[in-house]
Amino acid sequence: MRVxxxxxxxxxxxxxxxxxxxxxxxxxxxxxxIALAVGISEGNLHxxxxxxAQIVAALFDAFEAAIAEVAxxxxxxxxxxxxxxxxxxxxxxxxxxxxxxxYRLSPGLQPRLKTISDENQARIRARLESLRRQGRxxxxxxxxxxxxxxxxxxxxxxxxxxxTRQGIAHVEREHLRWGLAQIRxxxxxxxxxxxxxxxxxxxxxxx
Amino acid sequence: MRVxxxxxxxxxxxxxxxxxxxxxxxxxxxxxxIALAVGISEGNLHxxxxxxAQIVAALFDAFEAAIAEVAxxxxxxxxxxxxxxxxxxxxxxxxxxxxxxxYRLSPGLQPRLKTISDENQARIRARLESLRRQGRxxxxxxxxxxxxxxxxxxxxxxxxxxxTRQGIAHVEREHLRWGLAQIRxxxxxxxxxxxxxxxxxxxxxxx
DNA sequence: GTCTATAATGAGATAGAC
DNA sequence: GTCTATCTCATTATAGAC
Numbered sequence: 001m002r003v004x005x006x007x008x009x010x011x012x013x014x015x016x017x018x019x020x021x022x023x024x025x026x027x028x029x030x031x032x033x034i035a036l037a038v039g040i041s042e043g044n045l046h047x048x049x050x051x052x053a054q055i056v057a058a059l060f061d062a063f064e065a066a067i068a069e070v071a072x073x074x075x076x077x078x079x080x081x082x083x084x085x086x087x088x089x090x091x092x093x094x095x096x097x098x099x100x101x102x103y104r105l106s107p108g109l110q111p112r113l114k115t116i117s118d119e120n121q122a123r124i125r126a127r128l129e130s131l132r133r134q135g136r137x138x139x140x141x142x143x144x145x146x147x148x149x150x151x152x153x154x155x156x157x158x159x160x161x162x163x164t165r166q167g168i169a170h171v172e173r174e175h176l177r178w179g180l181a182q183i184r185x186x187x188x189x190x191x192x193x194x195x196x197x198x199x200x201x202x203x204x205x206x207x
Numbered sequence: 208m209r210v211x212x213x214x215x216x217x218x219x220x221x222x223x224x225x226x227x228x229x230x231x232x233x234x235x236x237x238x239x240x241i242a243l244a245v246g247i248s249e250g251n252l253h254x255x256x257x258x259x260a261q262i263v264a265a266l267f268d269a270f271e272a273a274i275a276e277v278a279x280x281x282x283x284x285x286x287x288x289x290x291x292x293x294x295x296x297x298x299x300x301x302x303x304x305x306x307x308x309x310y311r312l313s314p315g316l317q318p319r320l321k322t323i324s325d326e327n328q329a330r331i332r333a334r335l336e337s338l339r340r341q342g343r344x345x346x347x348x349x350x351x352x353x354x355x356x357x358x359x360x361x362x363x364x365x366x367x368x369x370x371t372r373q374g375i376a377h378v379e380r381e382h383l384r385w386g387l388a389q390i391r392x393x394x395x396x397x398x399x400x401x402x403x404x405x406x407x408x409x410x411x412x413x414x
Numbered sequence: 415g416t417c418t419a420t421a422a423t424g425a426g427a428t429a430g431a432c
Numbered sequence: 433g434t435c436t437a438t439c440t441c442a443t444t445a446t447a448g449a450c
Contacts, residue, residue: 009415027234028311030443044416046445100367101308104235110371117372146392150361152372153389157364160307164317165324165359182360185353189396216433238426251434253427 010048013038014062017055021096026056026105053106060109063094067116071123076130084183088176091155098156117152124148139190151186158182217255220245221269224262228303233263233312260313267316270301274323278330283337291390295383298362305363324359331355346397358393365389 016037020029031052035045049055070090074083096102103110128144131137139147158179162168168175223244227236238259242252256262277297281290303309310317335351338344346354365386369375375382 031445032443040415041417042444043418043446047415050445052444100306100371101234103371111374114372114374143392143395146389149368150357150389150393153364153368154357154360156368156372157360161356161360161363164307164310165321165363167318167321182353182357185350186357186393188350237424239424247433248435249426250428250436254433257427259426 009038009040009044013040013045013048013055014058018059018062018093018096021056021059022093025096025099025101026052027101056102056106057109059094060097060106060112063097064112064116066090066094067120071120076127080127084180088155088180092173092176095159099160121148121152124151136192137190138192143190147186147190151183154182154186155179216245216247216251220247220252220255220262221265225266225269225300225303228263228266229301232303232306232308233259234308263309263313264316266301267304267313267319270304271319271323273297273301274327278327283334287334291387295362295387299380299383302366306367328355328359331358343399344397345399350397354393354397358390361389361393362386 013034017026017029017034020034020037031042031045034055035042038045049058067090070086074086091098097113103113125144125148128137128139128148129141132139132144137144159171159175162171162175162178220241224233224236224241227241227244238249238252241262242249245252256265274297277293281293298305304320310320332351332355335344335346335355336348339346339351344351366378366382369378369382369385
């Protein structure tokens with residue numbers, strides 16, 4: 001196992017970018033700013049990543065890996081809310097990847113985002129169909145289809161909504177609670193459980 | 208009544224920009240491109256609008272005026288679906304104003320967008336509360352609150368969703384039908400009516 | 415691997431002639 | 433009002449020394 005980089009500069013660049021991009025989006029962050037944040041020169045930055053789009057691509061790789069990990073940690077027995085919380089925490093860390101502007105900068109990533117979206121929607125759909133068969137969800141397949149898509153839309157865009165429509169300049173981690181509540185509200189009317197609070201209870205935000 | 212401009216160039220610029228911006232967003236459209244589309248020189252474009260942000264601001268004025276017009280054409284007796292359709296048609300014509308990037312270019316417009324959002328959400332909320340009092344809607348005030356926000360989010364972002372998550376490169380006017388159906392699905396479970404199709408029926412998309 | 419210095423882009427903005 | 437030509441500026445990209 002060879003040590004390929006002594007300094008770990010590459011990793012530091014990526015982590016700095018993840019944070020900066022989450023704050024303002026890749027298009028709004030200049031390479032000069034990135035270099036400054038990492039504490040290296042622009043020339044050195046260019047040595048590690050020839051183009052800004054390459055940084056975004058590398059971050060997207062990490063995003064996909066993180067998704068695979070969360071997905072592997074959940075099955076049909078995992079409580080719905082535990083799942084939801086895990087996904088929301090993940091999304092939070094990579095929220096910059098949910099903005100359309102990213103995919104104008106790096107069009108090649110768009111099919112991969114679509115794949116992620118397709119696979120996870122399928123996962124949720126299967127989960128809901130299963131609940132339906134258990135009699136815990138009162139919804140037709142058509143209802144479920146619309147529901148999954150609406151949940152996906154709200155989950156993808158609630159941060160932008162808070163920023164532009166509620167005037168919250170800096171959406172913070174605490175707002176996750178708000179976002180989760182919006183998602184829960186989508187499912188609530190279909191839940192048969194007379195104790196819906198049961199399936200959707202104590203959300204803890206780790207890390 | 209003085210004739211202030213013979214040629215109507217200003218109006219042509221605005222209309223060309225509305226269309227171009229709807230396709231790709233103001234940040235992606237260069238001034239050179241605008242001038243070309245209108246069939247004038249960049250210098251002349253600059254004579255009419257010194258900065259691109261001024262074009263966006265002028266378009267926002269027109270947007271506000273259009274909203275006021277639609278709002279004035281609806282009251283508590285207007286069928287819900289007629290209202291929804293009118294709003295969707297309006298949104299479609301000004302859809303570029305629903306992207307966050309616009310408000311990075313022209314931050315001054317953001318409070319005005321918030322006002323629009325606040326006022327119209329209040330309108331919808333009042334409408335739903337009224338339905339509830341009539342016994343036609345089975346939802347608590349808290350439900351209504353969540354519902355209105357979710358509807359607003361879906362209405363604001365469904366186009367971007369279709370583009371980036373469904374891979375539909377060119378979202379067309381026909382997709383309005385799809386968007387409307389998603390919104391209806393949000394309200395459906397709360398409607399008491401045994402004929403919910405009634406309140407939400409024939410949607411015609413006028414030009 | 416890292417730096418300094420410089421080139422190459424591309425966009426918006428502007429001056430001045432017609 | 434409209435054009436052509438030019439300027440400024442921010443940003444990305446690159447070369448070459450250490």
